[in-house]
Amino acid sequence: MPLPGGMSLQLMFAALLGGAVIALILGRRPRICGWAVTAAVAVAGALGLNAGATALGSPGGLVFSLGRVGLIDAALTFRLDTLGVIFLWLALAVGLLCTAYSVAHLDPQSARSSGNEGRDLAGYYAPLMLLLTGMAAVVCISDLLFFFAAWEFMSLPAYILIIYHRRRPQALRAGLKYFVMTHLGNFGIQIGILMLYRHGGSFSFEAARLGLSQLLASRPFTANAIMALVALGFMTKAGIFPMGDWLPDAHPEAPSPISALLSGVMIKLGAYGIIRFFLGLFIPAGPGAGTLVVWGLVLAGWGALSILLGGIAAAVNSDAKRLLAYSSISQAGCVLLSIGVAVALVTSAPAAAALAFVGAVVFVVADGLHKSLLFLSAGSVRHRTGTTDLNELGALAERMPLTAATAAVGVLSVAGIPPMAGFLGKWLILQAALLQAGAQPLLAAYAVAAVVGSVLSLAYGLKYVGATFVGAAPEGRELTEVTEVPRGMRVPQLLLAAGCVLVGVWPALLIEPGLSAWGEVAAVGVGRPFPQLGITGVASQITGPGPSAAFAPLLVLVLIAVACLIAWGLSRAGRARIRQVAGWQAGLDLPAHQLRVPARGYYWPVRRYLQRVYPQIGLPRIPELTLPAILDVDRWAFDRLAGLARWIARQVGRPHTGRSQAYVAWQVLGAAAVMVLLAVLSR
Numbered sequence: 009m010p011l012p013g014g015m016s017l018q019l020m021f022a023a024l025l026g027g028a029v030i031a032l033i034l035g036r037r038p039r040i041c042g043w044a045v046t047a048a049v050a051v052a053g054a055l056g057l058n059a060g061a062t063a064l065g066s067p068g069g070l071v072f073s074l075g076r077v078g079l080i081d082a083a084l085t086f087r088l089d090t091l092g093v094i095f096l097w098l099a100l101a102v103g104l105l106c107t108a109y110s111v112a113h114l115d116p117q118s119a120r121s122s123g124n125e126g127r128d129l130a131g132y133y134a135p136l137m138l139l140l141t142g143m144a145a146v147v148c149i150s151d152l153l154f155f156f157a158a159w160e161f162m163s164l165p166a167y168i169l170i171i172y173h174r175r176r177p178q179a180l181r182a183g184l185k186y187f188v189m190t191h192l193g194n195f196g197i198q199i200g201i202l203m204l205y206r207h208g209g210s211f212s213f214e215a216a217r218l219g220l221s222q223l224l225a226s227r228p229f230t231a232n233a234i235m236a237l238v239a240l241g242f243m244t245k246a247g248i249f250p251m252g253d254w255l256p257d258a259h260p261e262a263p264s265p266i267s268a269l270l271s272g273v274m275i276k277l278g279a280y281g282i283i284r285f286f287l288g289l290f291i292p293a294g295p296g297a298g299t300l301v302v303w304g305l306v307l308a309g310w311g312a313l314s315i316l317l318g319g320i321a322a323a324v325n326s327d328a329k330r331l332l333a334y335s336s337i338s339q340a341g342c343v344l345l346s347i348g349v350a351v352a353l354v355t356s357a358p359a360a361a362a363l364a365f366v367g368a369v370v371f372v373v374a375d376g377l378h379k380s381l382l383f384l385s386a387g388s389v390r391h392r393t394g395t396t397d398l399n400e401l402g403a404l405a406e407r408m409p410l411t412a413a414t415a416a417v418g419v420l421s422v423a424g425i426p427p428m429a430g431f432l433g434k435w436l437i438l439q440a441a442l443l444q445a446g447a448q449p450l451l452a453a454y455a456v457a458a459v460v461g462s463v464l465s466l467a468y469g470l471k472y473v474g475a476t477f478v479g480a481a482p483e484g485r486e487l488t489e490v491t492e493v494p495r496g497m498r499v500p501q502l503l504l505a506a507g508c509v510l511v512g513v514w515p516a517l518l519i520e521p522g523l524s525a526w527g528e529v530a531a532v533g534v535g536r537p538f539p540q541l542g543i544t545g546v547a548s549q550i551t552g553p554g555p556s557a558a559f560a561p562l563l564v565l566v567l568i569a570v571a572c573l574i575a576w577g578l579s580r581a582g583r584a585r586i587r588q589v590a591g592w593q594a595g596l597d598l599p600a601h602q603l604r605v606p607a608r609g610y611y612w613p614v615r616r617y618l619q620r621v622y623p624q625i626g627l628p629r630i631p632e633l634t635l636p637a638i639l640d641v642d643r644w645a646f647d648r649l650a651g652l653a654r655w656i657a658r659q660v661g662r663p664h665t666g667r668s669q670a671y672v673a674w675q676v677l678g679a680a681a682v683m684v685l686l687a688v689l690s691r
Contacts, residue, residue: 013062014072016055017086017148021141023052028137035130042111045133049107049140053100056144060093064521069528071150080153082211087150091525094369094518095147095280098376101507102272103140105500106265109384110136112496113265113391132172132263135165139269146277152201153211159197159281163190163245166274169266170258182257189254193244196237197281203234213289221293232299238285239307246278247271247340249314253625256321259333260396264387267329271336272380276372279343282307286351287365287530297355304352305450307344308441312457314341319464321622323471324615326607328386328396331468332379334622335422338461339375343368345454346437349444352451354530357444359537363548364440365530366522371433373518374511378421378430381504382472385415388493388501389476398475398607400485405477407490410498412477417505419469421512424462427561429511432518434462439548439557467611475607482606483599513561515546 011019027048034041063070069089076083088096114129142162149155171183205211208219223231244251252275259267286307291300318338325331346368353361388411389404390396405412421428424435438455445452481487492498511518519541540547545560591603611618 011058013059013066013070016059016062017070017088020052020055020059021144023048023055024137024141024144028134031130031133031137035128035133038114038129039111041129041133042114045137046104046107046111048137049104053104056096056100059088060097063088063093064090080211081209082153083151084154085151086148088148089525089528090521091283091529092147094373094521094525095277096144098276098373099140099143099147099273102269102376102380105503106269106380107136109497109500110263110265112494113263113387132169135168136266138165139169143273143277147280150213151211152204152213152216156198156201160194162274163194166270170262172263172266173261176261179261182261186254186258189251190244193241193251197241200234200238200241217289217293220289224293224295235285235290235303239282242278242281243310243344245275246344247275247337248310248344249317249337249341250625252337252340255336256330256333260327260329264383264390268380268383271332271383272376275336275340276376279347279368279372282344282347283529286347291351291354291530300355301352304348304350305448306348307351308348308454309450311341311344311348312454314338315345315457315461317622319461319468320618322468323464323611324618326398328389328398328472328476329383331472332382332386335465335468336379338464339379339422342434342437342458342461343371343375345458346371346440349437349440349451349454352448353440353444356447360440360444362523362526362537363436365526366519367433367436367440369522369525370436370518371430374421374429374433374508377504377507377511378418381414381418381501381508382422384501384504385411385418388497391493391497392490393487398472400482401476402479402481402604403487404490407487408492410492411501414501414505415473415477417508419473421508423466423469427512427564429508432512432515432559434458435559471607471610475610480604482604513565515559515561516541519546
């Protein structure tokens, strides 16, 4: 008998919270704790899979409530629709792989400079389980009050995991920056939700939609101010420039599996929030077409800015994890651009808007896969070499072949090279923007920004792979003893790489659910914008009687295979013997390390100009506060008592001269004093 969907969802949360309890109990036994927690996530994943399947098979999704707070008209209502299923499955899949990866990654016996020797890993696995619980709750709850509670619940364990290496001052600074910036954003979301509650009378999405509709009719400025606060809050979590500047500081300090989870899933929930509030609340509330166009172009423009600035910063950075953090800012901009295009075109060109929305959904999943893969790849390199400085790496492909191969797959997907998953998402986004550029010329500029962002993605992707796995090792670096990471770290990378390929060669896998999610969230009919959609390829139709564009990934794979066979055949046709010889050095005999191009040498002609593009954002310094003397308790009370204690200690310490004769004399005098005292008391 199949388990009911609502029960599956409740048991899923119980399994995740149970994993946190297991971590607290077994934290002193790292491997047992790691595999037990991984098993809990696997159970939660199976339950979430069943709940999602039930939601997809039910009209209106999976809906149930666990209680109500009558005083403020709030209810713990769960609603899992197609969009929620996509994000839930992404969170559980990436969470499972990152948890399994962590077991070997945190093993002090196989890591170089792990810093985990003798450490209680309850401080790692318990917050990890709470983070997964919070992310799952965000996409399942449909009441605004409890949605925000889940959002805040998700934010706190992320902070604990960012400062996991809390003995390093850099980690504490990165954690503080994350905490301050994201909670400022959370405050904006909270204010927006409270204003919606004030005008809607309830925390339900339906009441909020009705209240927002009334505000748009009577006080449009207030309604738009609410949406601005909410948008800024979600963009902060999503990693959009400049609010997402916490990413380049947090990722280098967080453990690599946590970086993969934060960048692969958590920041994607910022896009989820924007979709829910703009497409699920704002558009049904009935704003004017002009208002939607302005909001859409603003969101898309902000996304285009993030694409360019994040990509440029990544291209000139030489730390692997910081490079990938800036890449996350750029890729988050791509998602926001597509959402903005969908909002701008929803009334004038609903088919193009649906295409942009589906592109956003596809790219969310694609970026979740390839960005998690690349962070795990960087973690594997650090696990074996002890560094993520690309200038100190090189020639690791021979020693870590699987890590190098999967990293190459991730880079191809990030750059949008067909037939990878990243190409499919960007292809859909560019179609929607370019085919409507005649009506909205700004969309053409945004499309150009997306193309330039893809070029930058290829640039920093090649830099990461080239500086890490290709060429020669730097002088003085002993990399000859480096070996491939353990199987527990290789398998998650292999599965993520397979996901990047699968999504790219099977477009219907995500396009169909994305189109269903558009109809559920925006409730805008678009007909059939994909007249051809199957295992063989996809064709879109948004203008004119015929297809607007088509993509056949299997044909691309066949052409690549044929080209490789032709190249191999030509190489063997002459029957020339394959020799391995040293590279030509123009008649010189130089060591290999002098011929290598370090990471800092990539794009050096324009490097100094590009370094100035992305502004560095830091937290403001807090000035020292001076108190009046009467309020300074330390000065007139504690310091005086401490001084008296020090004087007494010095007086007591004076007899301690270090000479044994003096100690014997003191003992004789003490014994005499005791005898005299006893004689006096006995009279």
